[in-house]
Amino acid sequence: MASFEVIGGKSLKGEIVPQGAKNEALQILCAVLLTDEPVTISNIPDIRDVNKLIELLRDMGVKVGKLANDTYRFQADDVHLDYLDTPEFVAQAGALRGSVMILGPMLARFGKCQLPKPGGDKIGRRPMDTHFLGLEKLGGKLTLEGTDFYRINTEGRLRGAYMLLDEASVTGTANIVMGAVLAEGTTTIYNAACEPYLQQLCKMLVRMGANINGIGSNLLTIEGVERLGGTDHRMLPDMIEIGSFIGLAAMTGSEITIKDCQIPELGLIPDTFRKLGIQLEFRGDDIYVPAQDHYEIATYLDGSILTISDHTWPGLTPDLLSVLLVVATQAKGTVLIHQKMFESRLFFVDKLIDMGAQIILCDPHRATVIGLDKRTRLHGITMTSPDIRAGVALLIAALSAEGRSVIENVEQIDRGYQNIDKRLTALGAQIRRL
Ligand SMILES: CC(=O)N[C@H]1[C@@H](OP(=O)(O)OP(=O)(O)OC[C@H]2O[C@@H](n3ccc(=O)[nH]c3=O)[C@H](O)[C@@H]2O)O[C@H](CO)[C@@H](O)[C@@H]1O
Numbered sequence: 001m002a003s004f005e006v007i008g009g010k011s012l013k014g015e016i017v018p019q020g021a022k023n024e025a026l027q028i029l030c031a032v033l034l035t036d037e038p039v040t041i042s043n044i045p046d047i048r049d050v051n052k053l054i055e056l057l058r059d060m061g062v063k064v065g066k067l068a069n070d071t072y073r074f075q076a077d078d079v080h081l082d083y084l085d086t087p088e089f090v091a092q093a094g095a096l097r098g099s100v101m102i103l104g105p106m107l108a109r110f111g112k113c114q115l116p117k118p119g120g121d122k123i124g125r126r127p128m129d130t131h132f133l134g135l136e137k138l139g140g141k142l143t144l145e146g147t148d149f150y151r152i153n154t155e156g157r158l159r160g161a162y163m164l165l166d167e168a169s170v171t172g173t174a175n176i177v178m179g180a181v182l183a184e185g186t187t188t189i190y191n192a193a194c195e196p197y198l199q200q201l202c203k204m205l206v207r208m209g210a211n212i213n214g215i216g217s218n219l220l221t222i223e224g225v226e227r228l229g230g231t232d233h234r235m236l237p238d239m240i241e242i243g244s245f246i247g248l249a250a251m252t253g254s255e256i257t258i259k260d261c262q263i264p265e266l267g268l269i270p271d272t273f274r275k276l277g278i279q280l281e282f283r284g285d286d287i288y289v290p291a292q293d294h295y296e297i298a299t300y301l302d303g304s305i306l307t308i309s310d311h312t313w314p315g316l317t318p319d320l321l322s323v324l325l326v327v328a329t330q331a332k333g334t335v336l337i338h339q340k341m342f343e344s345r346l347f348f349v350d351k352l353i354d355m356g357a358q359i360i361l362c363d364p365h366r367a368t369v370i371g372l373d374k375r376t377r378l379h380g381i382t383m384t385s386p387d388i389r390a391g392v393a394l395l396i397a398a399l400s401a402e403g404r405s406v407i408e409n410v411e412q413i414d415r416g417y418q419n420i421d422k423r424l425t426a427l428g429a430q431i432r433r434l
């Protein structure tokens with residue numbers, strides 16, 4: 001288990017370029033299984049989860065060529081279906097969440113797939129039901145082995161169908177879309193998730209020859225085609241990383257410019273930081289965060305306490321609530337953070353309380369943060385990173401705190417943030433990997 005030693009209390013300065021989006025990369029990489037032609041993908045983040053998925057694809061027989069640091073060429077013209085029966089496959093696929101999105105493409109192109117319960121963050125229940133309800137509507141037959149191994153197969157081609165999803169699952173929608181593009185006939189998906197990750201996937205599939213209408217909305221209509229061809233695709237910058245850098249700048253009183261953010265794709269993220277009183281300036285496609293000694297949380301118009309909560313897109317992504325919570329600990333004012341989707345994502349606040357933050361964990365989904373207005377600084381402690389986003393939130397807390405902190409289990413952070421210690425050190429942070 002690796003750790004970060006952080007000496008906090010220093011303000012940072014400079015420019016930082018966000019990595020390519022992790023959650024987009026996981027979808028896009030699985031989509032290469034839909035064609036036997038080459039697919040070239042650029043702006044791929046060099047992070048643990050993405051590298052593990054590339055390794056899995058390679059072991060499944062996909063030809064993988066590295067063209068540049070962030071650019072790979074994939075060709076799935078000789079997929080080894082037998083590999084899915086090996087213990088190596090089960091171990092690899094179970095080690096990350098993104099592997100779940102091989103289900104749709106494999107079922108559509110090869111008529112079968114199997115998968116252990118996927119890994120990913122332990123942040124509460126993460127049901128797979130929507131994935132299978134959708135794939136079954138397309139003609140897939142699911143067999144369960146216990147509660148944590150799934151097999152799905154189809155005789156002949158999948159068939160288009162109407163479906164109203166029970167929830168707008170992000171990876172579930174990606175799986176169903178990737179099944180439907182090669183199905184016979186029309187598929188209508190209502191209550192589809194529509195995060196930029198999915199919009200990017202759909203746009204890529206259209207370039208490969210798919211016929212998809214309604215991209216960016218919760219109603220997708222897909223006319224199946226017999227085959228898809230190759231394409232080139234470039235990943236968007238990671239909006240969660242961009243939000244994390246905004247939070248980092250505010251907490252540490254730093255002047256930071258975040259480069260090439262594709263601002264129109266960020267949805268509510270910039271305005272949510274503004275509600276915490278953080279100043280941001282859009283300079284072309286860069287976000288400039290000035291050094292701020294104080295920031296004050298807004299109230300509702302009637303003066304009542306602000307709530308920040310997650311919602312499916314275009315609502316606020318749940319993946320930024322941990323960072324927003326940490327940033328609020330040093331604001332002036334009070335905010336209720338309501339994590340609606342996941343029930344175990346707020347438990348990390350006990351570490352912030354140990355650092356001196358004023359937080360009441362009301363229940364597993366809600367925490368009230370009473371900001372300290374930077375009058376009392378947090379102090380460094382030793383802590384463990386429980387999940388990817390809590391991990392980066394704790395890193396931000398440690399960078400703003402007085403004294404030395406140690407963050408253990410930083411493999412969690414490495415799952416989604418590329419060389420974060422080196423990139424922040426370049427801005428003046430004092431972080432050492434132990
Ligand atoms: C690899 C990847 O892309 N992971 C992301 C993906 O996970 P993932 O696709 O696994 O998450 P889902 O969208 O399926 O669901 C997330 C959670 O929210 C609940 N839920 C979902 C939709 C809904 O309308 N109501 C509801 O309550 C689900 O039951 C589940 O507990 O989307 C999550 C939600 O944005 C993000 O946190 C993850 O970072």
Ligand SMILES: C=C(OP(=O)(O)O)C(=O)O
Nearest residue numbers: 097098120121319388389
């Ligand atoms: C929850 C996340 O990741 P995963 O779905 O891979 O666990 C995340 O990216 O915040």
